[in-house]
Each structure stands twice: as structure tokens, then as C-alpha cells.
Amino acid sequence: MTERDSPVLVADVGGTNTRVALARGRTLVAASTERFRNAEFSGLDAVLQAFLDRHRNRPERAAIALAGRVQGTQAEMTNLGWQVDAGAMAKATGIGHIALLNDLQAQGHALAHLPDTHLRRLRAGQPEEGPKLVIGLGTGVNAAPVYAAGAGHFVPPAEAGHIHLPLHGAEDYRLADWLTKRRGFASVEDVLSGSGLERLYAFHAQEAHSGTALNAEQIMAAMEAGDALAHATGRHYVRLLAQVTADLALITLPAGGVYFIGGVARAFAPWLERFGFESAFTDMGRFSDLVARFPVAIVEDDYAALSGCAAYVQAH
DSSP, rough: OOEEEESSEEEEEEESSEEEEEETTTTEEEEOOEEEEEGGSHHHHHHEEEEEOOOOOOSEEEEEESSEETOOOOOHHHHHHEEEEHHHHHHTOOOEEHHHHEEEHHHHHHHGGGGGGGGEEEEEOOOOOEEEEEESSSSSSSEEEEEEEEEEEOOOOGGGGGGGGOOOHHHHHHHHHHHHHHSSSSHHHHSSSSHHHHHHHHHHHHTTTTOOOHHHHHHHHHTTTTTTHHHHHEEEEEHHHHHHHHHHHHHHHTTOHHHHHHHHHHHHHHTTTTHHHHHHHHHGGGHHHHHHSSSSSEEOOHHHHHHHHHHHHHHH
């Protein structure tokens, strides 16, 4: 068995849980995926060791996707207080080589290999060969282009969630002022992340002179129940998401499509059409026809980051 045919370890490290699996090529080994609660471990090396203790063969290579900033062989999981050093972790676990990726990068590496059954198509557009754009909506927000490169793909790191929120009309300017007083400036992540949805609801509650405060799950339930304040929040969220997406699309020209990932994206999937995503996305003046060419879909594969890690290892 050659090194390329040997199983590799792949992991997806989130803020709450870490998923770990074995893969051969781009395919996850059946029944190998396990989920670990991060709070029960002192660090990522302990999580990997717990997984490896259950498996007889120790992989020679690994790729790990992390929901945090990655710089070469170093990464930091701010919310967990974990410092990750690929070299030190390789020594601790006995794995020959460990590559670190941002979780959004891992999702980008997975896009070319996802079956259509794992995608929820929002708009068909006119797809062509070319770059793709992956946008993550979850605990945080980020976005990055995906470029074909040799046998694999190149997904540059980014911190796109921290760009300024696009503002259109008096309501958005009031929102920006409200956010600036509380967050320093009005960023995309301050509104489009899970906690951002809660801020947006709080803003609308203040506008409506209501003292109600709801968490993200409660807001989605209130939308389902037909609550007027939740619907106003949801419509505003969808419009801002569409405008941010259109702005990013003009920067990256994703002829191969725009792909949303993350729990917030999946939660809003049934509401995007109802709350006017299409009209807001294509409302770009003289560039409306260009933006309308780009397909948009939601990735519904919970294991896409693991598959992306496997694809990355295979290509490298």
C-alpha cells in the first residue's frame, strides 16, 4: 500500500464539537466518524489521541479544519483558549505530517466533489467553468473564493466577516449607528452570524419599542409562528445577506457558483425565497445582469469539511 492509498485522519474543529474521521482518497471510511465535545478535553491533541486510541492503524498524514485563524502550522481557537501547533501535535500523536486549514478553506476544497443531492439550489443562474465563492454563516461569518489549481484547488484565507456592512436606506443607517455604539463599527458578522441575528432582532425590538430579547433559536421559532417582529428581523437579515453576497460576487466573479455553508444558512433556507433574496441579490443597477448569472446554493452536507480535508490531502 502506497502512502497515497493509506488512510488519513481528517478533523473538523468547531466551537463546541470536533468531528474526526478516517479517509481514503476523498472518501470518508464508513463508520469511522466520531464526535467529541471540546469542553471535555484539554486541547486538540487530546481529542485526536482519544480517536486514535480506538483505531489500530495510526495514519501517517492528517488535515485538520479549524474555526479560527490559521497561520501556517499555527492556529488559535479563541473561544476555546486552544493554541494549536501542527508540529507539536504531530509529535504528541505520532502522526507523520499534519496540515491545518481554516474551516471555510476545507469547505472550499469539498465543493468540487459534493453530489448534487447534498446541495439545495436557490437559483440556477448560468453556471460556467470558473471560480466558486463559499460563504460561511454560523457562529461567525467568512467568505473566500475557490480557484482550480493543478490537481486540487486554492482557497486563500480570509476574514471577510469583518468588512463593513452595506447600507441602503434610513433603516440600515440607524442599524449601523446602533451597532457602532455597541461594537465599535457595523460589520457583516455583527448581523449575519448567529449572535448577529440576535442583535438584529434586538435592534428591531428597540425600533418597535419592545423589551423582548430572544436567542437565535427562539427567533427562528417566532418566525415559524408568524410573529411580526421576527418576520421584520428575518426580512432585514435576508436583504442584507443578499446584498453582501452580491458585493462579494462582484469582487470574485464566481462563475462556478456561490455556496452558503453553516447552521444559520441552513436554518434560513426555507425563508430566503419568501423574504426576497432573489430580488435583493440581483438589485445591482447596471451590474444586475452580471450578478444574475451566478448560481447560488446551500451546502446541506454536515461532513463537507471532513471531505474537503481529505481532498486537500489527496491533492498535496
